[in-house]
Structure formats: structure tokens, C-alpha cells
Amino acid sequence: MTQSIEVHAAVYRGDNGDRLTVEPLLLAAPEHGEVRIAVRAAGVCGSDRHVIDGEWNVPLPAVMGHEAAGVVEAIGAGVRELAVGDHVIVAWHQACQRCAECTGGKPWACMRVKSNDSQLPDGTTRWQTLDGDAAWPYLAVGAMSDHIVVPDFAAIKVDERVPFDVASLIGCSVGTGYGAVVNNAKVVAGESAVVVGAGGVGLSIISALRLAGANPITAVDVTEEKLEEARRVGATHGLLGGAELAESVAALTAGGADVAFEAIGRIGTMEQLPGLLRPGGRAVFVGLPPEGLELRLDALQLAYDGKTIIGSNYGGLVPARDFPRVAAAYLSGELPLDDLISSRVALEQVNDAFDAMRRGERTRSVIVFEGAE
Incomplete structure (x- = not known):
């Protein structure tokens, strides 16, 4: 087993406003059932912004980022499904793999998950400051x-033809969007949809x-x-968007959409969502608020019109199943995911990327590390 290595990471300490510092840390060797990954690309996501803007609380100091793709560099004892050199996408919701929810095909509903608290499955961390x-x-x-260390089941092998920047987004934003449509809303061809x-x-x-095959698809x-x-x-x-949104959607969809998605995490737009639906429609909350x-929702509207909140x-991802499906759709040309990346930046530009996000200037920034090409 190799010793700890020194890595460079974007760290949030909570004592410098919303600024991250790029600094050296120590990363321990992977333990039983774990792998070390040389990260090649990492997405800059709104969930990270919630933390550094003080809207969500996490243990500090925090090594930020949760959309990752890279190459397996070292493996701990007991790892059998992965090998050094494999290209992988990392799943951030690291379910326990053993409870009734996990074995029933709903790992996203695992009640024993520790990754939400920034802990590996054993409740610890492999990271240390130099102090x-x-x-x-x-x-x-x-x-x-x-470099990062994660459980082997959180590192999903991906076709090496998928570029690392695209692969990193499959681990969160792309995977979440795909899953919201396929797993949560179960959209079928011909249904009308609105995305806020x-x-x-x-x-x-x-x-x-x-x-x-949804049609029409209305973006807001x-x-x-x-x-x-x-x-x-x-x-x-x-x-x-605006006060007349419901009327505009109704005119485009002959009375309201079959399914509507909120992808911002704003209370105001979440409250608007049921009003965009026809009777029997589904409102899907994808964005995460502070x-x-x-x-505040109209309870009578939901009950009388039979509308569903999801x-x-x-x-609703099963990463081992859904990540390869999304990657295959990308490689076949069915999902043009390159168009989702607005900028590629170095780790040292991470604060600039978050500032651009706050200004609404970029679709998705991706941090690109050495060896990504």
C-alpha cells in the first residue's frame, strides 16, 4: 500500500467570504474497497455554490466539487471490478448498497448514506491539511x-471514447437531468414538457x-x-419568465403541459410549477433551494386536478446502470452533451467560474486537469 500523497485542491474554509483557496493537502492511500482516482475534469455546479455562499452547511474545511471523471490510479484491497487505468465517472450519492432501498433498486433513497455529510462509508475522511x-x-x-479517494462502487467505469469533461457532467448535472426525465417523470413520446x-x-x-420524444418542449x-x-x-x-407564464404555456400546450420541471431551486418558480400543468400533470422539483x-401551493388545485408533485x-439514478446508458447515448450522437459546456478553466480559476455562475453568464464551467486530453 502506498503512502499519503500531496494533492492540490480548491478548499472552502468559511472564513474568507465566498472565496476558495487552492492549496496543498494530504490524501491517504485507498483502504479496503476504495480506489484513488487521478481527476481529469470536474464540473462547477450550483450545489457547490450553495455551500460557499453560506446557504448549506457542511463540515469544514471542505474540498469542494462533486462532478468528477478521471483515471483509476491505485486500488485498495478487495477491489475486483476496477483496475488501474480504467476511465471512471464518480457518483456523489454513495448509497450503502445493503439496505432495502438499495437492494430494491432505489439507491437514491438510501437512508444510511453518509456522503451527504461529506463522509466515506466508514464515517471518516482520507484528507488532511498539512497541519x-x-x-x-x-x-x-x-x-x-x-486526486481523490472514493469507494469502488462510486467509481463507474466508462467508455474511454467519452471525453473527460463530458464524463464529469454525467456524474451530476447531465445524469440528474436525464434521470429526472427517464426515472422520475417517466416521460413518453408525444408528451408536452416545460423546463423552468x-x-x-x-x-x-x-x-x-x-x-x-417529448413535444413540444418549452424552455423558460x-x-x-x-x-x-x-x-x-x-x-x-x-x-x-414572468407573471403571464401560465397563460403562455397553456397557449402552447392546449391547456397546460403534461410535465413541468423546475431546475433552478428558487421558491418562487417552484410555486409556479403546478400552474403550468394540465389536469393530471406532473411537476418535478429538480433544482435544490437553500x-x-x-x-406555498394551492392544495385544491393539486387535489381537484389530480396533479402530482415529484x-x-x-x-432517481442507479449510477452503475444509468451512467453507461447516458455515455452510450452521447457516443451515438443522441445526446449532444458537448453543447452544455460553456467554458473550460484551470483549477486556479475556480473563483472566476463561480463568479460567472452568479452572474448567469455560463451554462457549465468545467475544471480541466493535466492529462485530460
Whole structure:
């Protein structure tokens, strides 16, 4: 077993506003059932922004990032399904693999999961500061680092033809959008759909809706630029959000959409969602809001019209099943995922990437590490 190695990572300490510092840390060798991955690409996701903007609480100091793709570099004892040199996508929701939910095909509903608390399955971390204090990988991944250690079942082997930047997004934004359509809403060909929010997850939902044969597909955002991006990946119509949104959607869909997705995590737009539906329609909450907020919905509208509210946790993904499916759809040309990446940056530019996200200037930034080509 190799010793700890020094890595460079984007760390949030909570004492410098919303700024991350790129600094050296120590990463222990993989233990039983774990693998070390040389990260080649890491997505810059809104969930990370919730943390560094003080809206979600996590153990500190935190190694940020949870969308990762890379190459297996070392394996611990007991690892049999992976080998050094394998290309992998990392799953951040690291379910226990043993409970009734996991064995019943719903790992996203696992109640024993520890990765939400930035812990590996044994409740610990493999990270340390140079001073010897524990550091915690966000969602048990810590993707914004040149190397990470994760459980072997969280590293899903992927076809080597998938570029690392695209593969990293399959691990969260693309996988979540695909899963929301296929697993949660179970969209069938010919159904009408509305997607509120044309960021990275929203565009992933639109791409999956096109793959599923939904029609029409209406994108909603606050800028024409974002709506143009949505049309490029599959939206048939684009609407600017506002007070008349429900009437506009009804006119496009002959009375309301069959299914509507909220991909922002804003209370106001989440409350609008049921009003965009026809009777019997499904509202899918995909975006994640800050902690502690409550929704106000018209209960009579939901009951009388038979509308359904669906919560989407990680798109209901089964990573070992769904990641390869998404990768295959990309390789066949059915999912044009390259269009979702607006910029590729170095690790040292991570704060600039988050600032651009706050300004709504980018669809998805991806941090690219050495060896990604």
C-alpha cells in the first residue's frame, strides 16, 4: 500500500467570504474497497455554490466539487471490478448498497448514506491539511482536486471514447437531468414538457426530453441568450419568465403541459410549477433551494386536478446502470452533451467560474486537469 500523497485542491474554509483557496493537502492511500482516482475534469455546479455562499452547511474545511471523471490510479484491497487505468465517472450519492432501498433498486433513497455529510462509508475522511487536521471532501468526492479517494462502487467505469469533461457532467448535472426525465417523470413520446431554468441541469433535462420524444418542449428563462442555448439542445419553444407564464404555456400546450420541471431551486418558480400543468400533470422539483425554506401551493388545485408533485433526488439514478446508458447515448450522437459546456478553466480559476455562475453568464464551467486530453 502506498503512502499519503500531496494533492492540490480548491478548499472552502468559511472564513474568507465566498472565496476558495487552492492549496496543498494530504490524501491517504485507498483502504479496503476504495480506489484513488487521478481527476481529469470536474464540473462547477450550483450545489457547490450553495455551500460557499453560506446557504448549506457542511463540515469544514471542505474540498469542494462533486462532478468528477478521471483515471483509476491505485486500488485498495478487495477491489475486483476496477483496475488501474480504467476511465471512471464518480457518483456523489454513495448509497450503502445493503439496505432495502438499495437492494430494491432505489439507491437514491438510501437512508444510511453518509456522503451527504461529506463522509466515506466508514464515517471518516482520507484528507488532511498539512497541519494534520481533517479535511472533508464535499459529498464524499472533493472533485476540485487533482486526486481523490472514493469507494469502488462510486467509481463507474466508462467508455474511454467519452471525453473527460463530458464524463464529469454525467456524474451530476447531465445524469440528474436525464434521470429526472427517464426515472422520475417517466416521460413518453408525444408528451408536452416545460423546463423552468436553462442552466446546466435545465439544458440536460431538455436534451433528455428530446431523446424521449417529448413535444413540444418549452424552455423558460430570464434571458434570450439562455433560451437560444435551450433551443440549440432541443427546446422547440422559449419563453421569458414572468407573471403571464401560465397563460403562455397553456397557449402552447392546449391547456397546460403534461410535465413541468423546475431546475433552478428558487421558491418562487417552484410555486409556479403546478400552474403550468394540465389536469393530471406532473411537476418535478429538480433544482435544490437553500436550507429551511417552505413552499406555498394551492392544495385544491393539486387535489381537484389530480396533479402530482415529484421530488427528484439525483434523478432517481442507479449510477452503475444509468451512467453507461447516458455515455452510450452521447457516443451515438443522441445526446449532444458537448453543447452544455460553456467554458473550460484551470483549477486556479475556480473563483472566476463561480463568479460567472452568479452572474448567469455560463451554462457549465468545467475544471480541466493535466492529462485530460
